[in-house]
Amino acid sequence: MFEVGLYHYITLAAVLFSIGLYGVLSSRNAIRVLMCIELMLNAVNINLVAFNNFINIEDLGGQVFSIFILTVSAAEASVGLAILIALYRSRKSVDMERFNLLKW
Amino acid sequence: MDETTFAGLYQFGFWVFAATMVAGALGVVFHRSIVYSALMLLITFLSIAAVFVLLNAPFIAAAQVLVYAVGLTIVLIFGIMLTGDKPFVDPVGQERPNRFWLMPAVASTIFLGFLIWALLYPTMGFSGINGIFVSLMDPATNPATLPSVQAISTDGGITVIGQLLFSRYLIPFEVASILLLLAMMGAILLSKRTFPEEEGETLATVETIEPYAPQVNIEGNTPSLSSSHSEVEEKETLGVH
Numbered sequence: 001m002f003e004v005g006l007y008h009y010i011t012l013a014a015v016l017f018s019i020g021l022y023g024v025l026s027s028r029n030a031i032r033v034l035m036c037i038e039l040m041l042n043a044v045n046i047n048l049v050a051f052n053n054f055i056n057i058e059d060l061g062g063q064v065f066s067i068f069i070l071t072v073s074a075a076e077a078s079v080g081l082a083i084l085i086a087l088y089r090s091r092k093s094v095d096m097e098r099f100n101l102l103k104w
Numbered sequence: 105m106d107e108t109t110f111a112g113l114y115q116f117g118f119w120v121f122a123a124t125m126v127a128g129a130l131g132v133v134f135h136r137s138i139v140y141s142a143l144m145l146l147i148t149f150l151s152i153a154a155v156f157v158l159l160n161a162p163f164i165a166a167a168q169v170l171v172y173a174v175g176l177t178i179v180l181i182f183g184i185m186l187t188g189d190k191p192f193v194d195p196v197g198q199e200r201p202n203r204f205w206l207m208p209a210v211a212s213t214i215f216l217g218f219l220i221w222a223l224l225y226p227t228m229g230f231s232g233i234n235g236i237f238v239s240l241m242d243p244a245t246n247p248a249t250l251p252s253v254q255a256i257s258t259d260g261g262i263t264v265i266g267q268l269l270f271s272r273y274l275i276p277f278e279v280a281s282i283l284l285l286l287a288m289m290g291a292i293l294l295s296k297r298t299f300p301e302e303e304g305e306t307l308a309t310v311e312t313i314e315p316y317a318p319q320v321n322i323e324g325n326t327p328s329l330s331s332s333h334s335e336v337e338e339k340e341t342l343g344v345h
Contacts, residue, residue: 003115014219015126019132021212023133026205032132049159064273081291
C-alpha cells in the first residue's frame with residue numbers, strides 16, 4: 001500500500017478537485033473562485049499525466065492533452081479576470097453576494 | 105544510486121509534494137486574506153509541477169511553472185490589486201466568512217466520497233463491470249508502479265510531444281491558437297474602459313464635422329503649430345491652383 005502507484009496520484013487529484021469544488025461553491029470573493037477553478041483544472045491535469053504515465057508511456061497523448069487544458073485554463077483566467085474587472089466597475093465590488101442582478 | 109534508494113526517494117518526494125499541495129489548496133480556500141491565498145496558490149502550483157516531474161513529464165512541469173506559477177499568479181495578483189473591495193472586508197483586510205458554508209461542504213464531501221468509492225470499488229474484489237481498472241489498480245498485474253525508473257527518453261519526451269502536436273493533434277492545436285486569440289480579444293474588449301460622456305462628444309463631432317476637418321484638428325493639437333498651419337495653407341493653395 002505504501003508503494004506509490006496510479007491509485008495514489010488519482011486520489012491526490014480527487015482531493016485537490018474536491019477542495020477546489022468547495023472553494024468555488026463557498027467563496028465570497030470572486031477572484032478566489034477563479035483560483036479554485038484553476039485548482040480543479042490542475043487536478044484534471046494530474047489525472048491526465050498520471051494515466052499517461054501508468055498506462056502507455058510510449059504514447060504521450062495525455063501530456064499533449066494536458067497542454068491543451070493548460071491553454072484553455074489560461075484563456076479562461078484572462079477572460080474571467082476581464083469580466084471581474086468589468087463587474088467591479090459597475091458594482092464597485094467583487095463580492096459574489098452582490099452579483100444578484102438576475103436573481104428573482 | 106541503486107534501485108531501492110531511488111524508490112525510497114521517489115515515495116518520499118511524492119508524499120512531501122502531496123502534503124504541500126493539499127496544504128496549499130486548503131490555504132487557498134480557507135485563508136482570510138486574498139493576497140495570502142494567492143501565494144498559497146503559487147505553492148500549490150509549484151508542488152503540482154514537482155508531481156509532474158515525478159510522473160515522467162518534465163516538459164509539462166516546465167510549462168506548469170511558466171504558465172501557472174509565473175503568469176497566472178501574477179495576473180491574479182493584478183486582479184486583486186485592481187479590485188480593492190471594501191464592503192465585505194473588515195478594516196484589517198480580512199474577509200468576513202461566508203454564511204453559506206454547510207451546503208458546499210456537504211456537496212464536496214459527498215463528491216470526494218463518491219470519487220474515492222469509485223476508485224476503491226474495483227479493488228474490493230468485485231471484478232465485474234470495469235475490468236480494465238482491476239488490471240490497473242492491482243499491483244500484481246500492473247508492473248508500472250515505479251515510473252521514473254523507466255524514463256521515457258533523454259530529452260524528456262519533448263520530441264514526441266512536438267511530433268504529436270503537429271501530426272495527430274494538429275487540428276486541436278490550431279483550434280487552441282484560435283481560442284487564445286479570441287480570449288485575448290475578449291479580454292481587451294471586456295476590460296476596456298468606456299466613458300459615456302466622451303463617447304457622446306465624439307459621436308456628435310463625427311456626425312457634424314466635415315470630412316476634412318478632423319485632420320486639421322489633429323494637426324492643430326500637435327506641438328508644431330506653425331508648420332502644420334503652413335502645410336494646410338500649402339495644401340489649400342495647391343488645391344486652388
